[in-house]
Amino acid sequence: MKYNGRIVKKNKYQIGDIVKVHDLYIGRVGYIAGHRGEKYGGWHYKVRGPHGEYLTWAEKSLKKVPVRRK
Numbered sequence: 001m002k003y004n005g006r007i008v009k010k011n012k013y014q015i016g017d018i019v020k021v022h023d024l025y026i027g028r029v030g031y032i033a034g035h036r037g038e039k040y041g042g043w044h045y046k047v048r049g050p051h052g053e054y055l056t057w058a059e060k061s062l063k064k065v066p067v068r069r070k
Contacts, residue, residue, distance in 0.1 A: 003035045011043055012059055019062040025050050026065055 001010050013019060017029045031046040033056045041058030049055050 006035070006037070008035050008042070013043075013045055013062060013064070018065045018067060019045075019047060020065050021047055021055075021057055022061050030054050 001008055011032060013029050013032075015029055015032065018026060019029060020026050027047040027049060029045050030048050031054065033044040033046050035043050036058075041060055043059045044056050045059065045062065046054040046056050047062070
């Protein structure tokens with residue numbers, strides 16, 4: 001996959017995925033914020049915070065939360 005002329009790996013998380021940030025909080029991915037280069041942690045995602053704001057995090061600081069189905 002190419003992004004800004006660089007060849008990068010495919011996104012690990014998609015919009016709407018529920019992820020856990022550094023054991024701080026659980027939020028939903030709202031935007032894919034872009035690729036900042038491998039040196040800067042690769043893909044970054046905007047995750048909705050506990051007060052409704054979006055915070056940007058690198059892929060390595062996120063973990064997927066299994067979705068509980070009823």
